[in-house]
Amino acid sequence: MSALTARDGLRRITVAQGETRVSDDVDVVLTTVLGSCVAACFYDPVARVGGINHYLLADGHASDEASMQRYGVYAMEVLINAMLAMGAGRHRLKARIFGGATMRQGFRDIGGANIAFARTFLRNERIALVGEDVGGTGARRVEFRPGVGVARCRVVTEALRAPPVVHRPPPPPAAVGDVEFF
Amino acid sequence: MTTFSSPREPSVSKTIMTVDDSPSMRMLLRVALTDLGYSVVEAEDGIHALETIEGANPDLLITDINMPRMDGFGLIEELRGQGCTSLPILVLTTESSDEKKQRARDAGATGWIVKPFHPEKLAAAIRRVLH
Numbered sequence: 001m002s003a004l005t006a007r008d009g010l011r012r013i014t015v016a017q018g019e020t021r022v023s024d025d026v027d028v029v030l031t032t033v034l035g036s037c038v039a040a041c042f043y044d045p046v047a048r049v050g051g052i053n054h055y056l057l058a059d060g061h062a063s064d065e066a067s068m069q070r071y072g073v074y075a076m077e078v079l080i081n082a083m084l085a086m087g088a089g090r091h092r093l094k095a096r097i098f099g100g101a102t103m104r105q106g107f108r109d110i111g112g113a114n115i116a117f118a119r120t121f122l123r124n125e126r127i128a129l130v131g132e133d134v135g136g137t138g139a140r141r142v143e144f145r146p147g148v149g150v151a152r153c154r155v156v157t158e159a160l161r162a163p164p165v166v167h168r169p170p171p172p173p174a175a176v177g178d179v180e181f182f
Numbered sequence: 183m184t185t186f187s188s189p190r191e192p193s194v195s196k197t198i199m200t201v202d203d204s205p206s207m208r209m210l211l212r213v214a215l216t217d218l219g220y221s222v223v224e225a226e227d228g229i230h231a232l233e234t235i236e237g238a239n240p241d242l243l244i245t246d247i248n249m250p251r252m253d254g255f256g257l258i259e260e261l262r263g264q265g266c267t268s269l270p271i272l273v274l275t276t277e278s279s280d281e282k283k284q285r286a287r288d289a290g291a292t293g294w295i296v297k298p299f300h301p302e303k304l305a306a307a308i309r310r311v312l313h
Contacts, residue, residue, distance in 0.1 A: 059210070073206045074298040078276050080204075081248050090250065124205045177300030179307040180283065181293040 010145075015039070015054050018070040022051030022082040026147035033156065034099030035139045036111035038072070038118050041096045042079060042127070043149035044088035050146025053079040057110065058117030072117045076125075095122050096131040098142045098153045111135065185223045185238070196312055197221045199240035201231045201257065202274075203249040207297075211244065211274075214301050218308070228252025232260060240269070242312055244295075247275040247282065255289050262290035270311040274299060 015021050015032040023030070030052045032039050043050040055075040084090060100115035115134045122129045131151070133140065138155040145151075198220045200211045208224050215222045223238040225231035227249040235243070243261075247254035258271055270292040275282075278296050286294060292311055295304065 071298065073204075073210055074276075077204055077207060077297065081276050084248060121206050177296060177298060177303050179293060179295050179303050181307075181310070182287040182291060 012143075015052055017054055017056055018075070020051065020053040020075060020078045020082060021146075022049065022079070022086055023146040024049045024086060026145070028146060030144045030146055031142065033139060033141050035101055035103045036099070036114060038097055038099040038111075038114040038134070039142050040076065040079065040118055040122075041098070041142070041144045041146075041151050042083055042088075042093050043146070044083065044092045045094065045149060046089065046092050047087040048147060048149075049083055049086045049088045050144065050149055051079050051083050052142070052144050052146070055114065058113045072114065072121065076121055080125075091126075093127045094130045094149070095127050096151050097122075097129065098133050098140055098151070100134040101136050101138055101140070103137070103139070185221065195219070195221050196241040197223060197238065198242045198244060198308070199223045199225060199231065199235060199238050201225045201228065201243065201245040201249070201254070203227050203246065207246070214299075214304060215308075218305050220308070228254065228257035228260070231257055235261070235266075242308060243269055243271045244274050245271065247273060247277055247286075255285055258286065258289040258291050272307060272311065 010027055010029045012029045012031050013021060015030050017037060021030050032052065032054050037054055037056050039052055039054045041050065041052045053075040055072040056070040058072045080090065083093065097118045100111035102109060102111050119129065133153040140153050141156040143152045198215050200208055200222060202208050202211070203226050212222050212224065223240060225234055229251045245254040245257055254273055254275070261269065271290065272293045272295055273286050273291050274295045274297060276297045283294050293307060295307060
């Protein structure tokens with residue numbers, strides 16, 4: 001994640017693939033760019049806490065741990081737990097989903113599978129889906145203000161052709177999937 | 183409580199109870215565990231697990247931590263307090279803080295697995311406590 005303060009005084013934090021971010025700061029904007037990936041934005045209007053994730057695949061059986069972090073079911077659980085830890089109530093969560101575009105014709109419809117996963121997950125978890133901008137063939141930029149629950153989504157296909165180079169450290173070998181016996 | 187049988191039907195099928203408030207996570211575990219040859223019973227939180235564990239008579243319990251009504255810590259403390267000391271209990275959670283691990287250890291957990299779980303590591307952990 002990287003953060004910068006723009007002229008509007010809002011602090012923008014970029015959420016990369018596989019990342020999750022939660023905040024109650026009204027001056028924060030969580031932003032991410034999506035192709036076939038899907039981002040879910042959750043908001044609790046009582047606790048005034050919001051969060052966003054960004055997953056690449058609905059589900060699967062990757063052999064490497066870093067890839068598993070990118071799956072929707074984990075991304076959703078990490079997001080929900082992080083919000084509950086900040087005082088959100090599970091039954092109050094309202095969700096918006098974005099992304100899931102078909103970026104390459106002729107390939108497996110990853111975007112469609114990601115959208116279907118999000119809708120099924122929210123229905124199974126009884127989380128209200130109050131808005132979505134999904135599908136199509138264009139990439140999107142999502143800007144979500146977690147402290148006020150406002151999300152904005154616009155198509156940015158042209159910009160995606162020359163994405164800014166962002167150097168990120170590899171995800172920490174962390175803990176993911178590790179087993180510890182007591 | 184719902185019971186799922188292993189498609190492999192091993193000669194002596196072990197039963198694993200999974201406790202997680204997320205239907206999606208329960209489904210993921212169900213697929214992984216039945217693929218490994220285990221029978222699976224499910225509960226959606228600590229209270230549900232306490233209500234059904236006697237009938238399920240599992241050989242292993244795998245529980246999440248963050249759940250409504252009764253969390254994983256409460257479940258482990260309650261089971262150990264009731265004298266259920268021989269049942270291995272693995273915590274499966276997105277949490278990884280030392281403080282919470284210590285709390286689980288103090289409550290009587292057998293082990294701690296960080297989500298997302300790696301199927302092979304999960305299988306190895308189960309074999310270690312069951313066989």
